[in-house]
Structure formats: structure tokens, C-alpha cells
Amino acid sequence: MLRVLIPLAEGFEELEAVTLIDLLRRAAIEVVTAGMVAGPVTASRGTVLVPDTELAAVADQSFDMILLPGGLPGADHLDQDPRVRELLTRHRSMDRYTAAICAAPKVLANAGLLDGRAATWYPGALDPAAYPSVRHRSDAVVVDGKLVTSRGPGTAMDFALTLIELLVGQDRRSEVENQLQREV
Template identity: 65%
Template sequence: MPSVLVPLAQGCEELEAVTIIDLLRRAGLDVVTAGLDNRPVTASRGTLLIADTRLEDVVERTFDMIVLPGGLPGADHLAEDPRIVALLRSQHAAGRFSAAICAAPKVLACAGLLDGRSATVYPGAVDPAAYPKVEFTDAAVVVDGTIVTSRGPGTAMDFALQLIELLLGRESRDQVERGLVRTL
């Protein structure tokens, strides 16, 4: 079963984090949440999240995908953590998936992983002029090679379903989506 790392930074967007974790686990993926520090994670709206482990305990492990929840200041904490940047660059060099939602695509941009690609990001979270090699769009979800980005909390379900499809195929995505009783 494919494995997914979801790093949880203090101040992450809880709706995104929980939606991603929940839907990927519904699909049967091996999801590991890892805190950047040893404390419970206080999300952007005050929700307390408990990570499965600490990032330092899984930093040497290989994952099929790394998914970054957004939110502020969570995305800033991810961008400032050299372990996260190194993991993302290693993931990219190995041709494995990296994904980010809301303000977190700026972590991918800071790491240089969006150069020459299309991406989406929460409005105002990134100054497009600072990244002239990136084509920013207003799409809900953008897949460009092994990089997946999404717009914000309102697109979290679509984002997570797209990640399921990339890792397990359309049938698995459809099965999870049916169980959610979403109306289209």
C-alpha cells in the first residue's frame, strides 16, 4: 500500500489537515502524520491535533507522497524547517509525489520545485512576481507531473480525492467519494 507523510506544523489549517488525513485513510493508504516538534499541534483555529509521530522519527523513511496542509502560520513553519525542504527536494529528485494546499504551495515554491510548472495557491499567499518561473492559476486543483497543488479549505475534499486517484486509481477515488455522499 502506498505511504503518505503529512507533516503537521503549529498553526496549520485544521480543515485541510483532517480532510486530507481522513480521506486518504478511507482509501486504505498508509498515512503517517508527523509533528515538527514534540508538542501537540495547535491548528490555526485553535483545534488541537496529535501527530502520530515526530518528524525526526520518520525523516529517513521513504514515502510515495508528501502532503503539506496549508494555513498560517503553519505554512511558514514548514517553509522554515530545513528538514521539510530537504525531504521535498529528495522526494522530487526521486520522482515521487509532493502535494500542497492553501498557503503551503509557497513551501514548494521556496524549495524551487514549482519552477517551470503550473500551480495554484490561496489568494495572496504568494506574490507571483517573486516566482516568475511559476504559472499560477485559479484552478481548484492543479496536477503538474509529480507536483499537486490546491487552492484552500473549500477545495480540500477535491484535493484529497485527486491524491487518492494518483496513488490508487480512479476506482478507489470513486469508491471513497461514493461513501462521502457528495452531490455534484
Template identity: 65%
Template sequence: MPSVLVPLAQGCEELEAVTIIDLLRRAEIQVITVGLDDGPVRASRGVVLLPDQSLDAVLSQEFDLIVLPGGLPGADHLERDQRIRDLLRRQAEAGRRVAAICAAPKVLASAGLLDGHQATCYPGAINPADYPRVRFTDAPVVVDAQVVTSRGPGTAMDFALELIAQLMGEARRDEVAAALVRS
């Protein structure tokens, strides 16, 4: 069973966080949520999320995927956290997947993990001039090698379904999508 780490920062976008966690768990993927600090996480619109563990408790573990929910100021907190930056770099150096949605691709960009890749993000979250080695697009979801990015809350379901496809294959993604009755 693939393992996925979802760091939850104060002020994260709850729709993105919950959609990612929910859909990956529906696909029977092991999802571990962690808080940057101990205790509950108050998301950007006041929803309170309870992480499974603290970030410090998982720093030595390996994951098949690390996914960053966006939202502000959540993405800013992720970007400033050296533990997150170190985890992401170690993940990329090992050839394992990283993913981010909404404003969180800026965390990947500032860590140098988008260099040479195509990526997308929430409009205005990243100044493309600051990252000339990244090819930005306005596509809803972008997969480039081991990096997956997405635009925002409205693309969260497509993003999560793509993560399922990356980890478990298209057939599993299609099973989860069918059960959601999206059309």
C-alpha cells in the first residue's frame, strides 16, 4: 500500500486538504496527516483539522508521496518551515513524488524542486519572473516526472484523482471516480 504524507499548516485550504485526504483514503492509500506544531490546525476558513501526528514524529520516515495543500497563510507557513523543505528535498533526491496545489507550489519552487519542470499554481501565487527555470501553465493539473501541481480549490478533486492514478494506476482512479458520481 502506498504511503502519503500530508502536512497541515495553520491557515491551509481545508477544501484541498480534506479532498486530498478523503479521496486517497477511498483508494485505500495510507495517508498520514501531520501538523507543523502540536494540536489542532485551524484552516483558512475556520474549519479545525486534527492531524494524525506531529511533523517531528515522521521526519525519519519515507513516503511514496508528499502532498502540500495550499491556502494562505498555510502555504507561507510550509514555505518557511525548514523541516518541510528538508523533507521535500530528500523526497526528490530519492526519486519519489512530490505534489502541491493552489499556493503550495511556491514551496516546491522555493526549494528548487520545480526547476526544469512544467507546473501550475493559483493565479498570482508565484511570480514566474522569480523562477525562470520553471515553465508555468494555467492547466488545472500538471504532471511532470515525479512532480504534480494543481491550481486551486476547484481543481482539488481532479488533483487527488491524478495522485491516485500516479500511485495506484488508472483503473483504481477510475473506480474511485465512478463511486463519486461526478457526472
């Protein structure tokens, strides 16, 4: 079974995290949520989630994708945690999927993982002039090889469905999307 790691830091964007967790699990993908420390994590608007584990317990495990939810100050906390940067760098060296939404692409940019790549993010989360080697796009979802980024809470469902398609195929994406009764 495919495994996706979603680190949750205090102040994450709940709409993004819950949408991603829910839709990937509907696609029969194993999602492991990991807090930066043990215990519940409070999101940017006060929603409290209890992660499956803490980051230290899974940092040496293998995942098919690492997926960063955005939100502030959540993305800043991820960006400031050296364990996250080390995990992302190691994961990238194994040529596996890395994905980030909203303000979380800043974590990838500051780790040098967006250099020479196309990406999108929440308006104002990153200054394109400060990252001249990143090809900024304003699309809802941008796929550049095994790097996937998205703009924000309003694009979370499209982002999740794109990730499903990349990981388990168009047929499984269509099954999940049809169950949602979504008009596209």
C-alpha cells in the first residue's frame, strides 16, 4: 500500500489538512499524520487534530510522498524545524513525490527544492523576486515531475484529486471524485 506522510505543525490550515487526509484515505492510500511533538495539534482557526504519531517516530521510515499542508504559522513552524528539512531533502534524493499547498511551498523553497522548478503558492506566501530560480505559476495546481504544489484552501480538493491520480491512477481518482458528487 502506498504511504503518505503529512506533518502537522501548530497553526496548520485545517481545511487543507483534513481535505487531503480524507480524500487520500478514500483512495485507499495510507496516510500517516505526524505532529512535531506528541499530542494534539491546534490548527490556524482553533480546530484540534490528534496526529497518528509524532515526527520523531517516523522520520526514518519510507514514504511514497511527503505532503505539507499550509497555513500560518504552521508553514513557518515546518520551515523552522531542521528535521522537516532533512526529511524532505532525503526524500527528494530518492526521487519520490513531494507536495505542498498554500504557504507550505516556502518550506520547499527554503530547502532549495524548488530551484529550477515550476510551482505555485498562496499569493504573498513567497516573493517570486526572492526566488528567481523558481518558475512561479498562478495555476490552482502545478505538477513539475514529482513536485506538486497548490495555491490554498480553495484548491485543496483539486490538489488532493491530482495527488490521487498521480499515486494510484485516473480510474481511482474518478471513483473518489464521483463519490463526492462534485460538479466540475
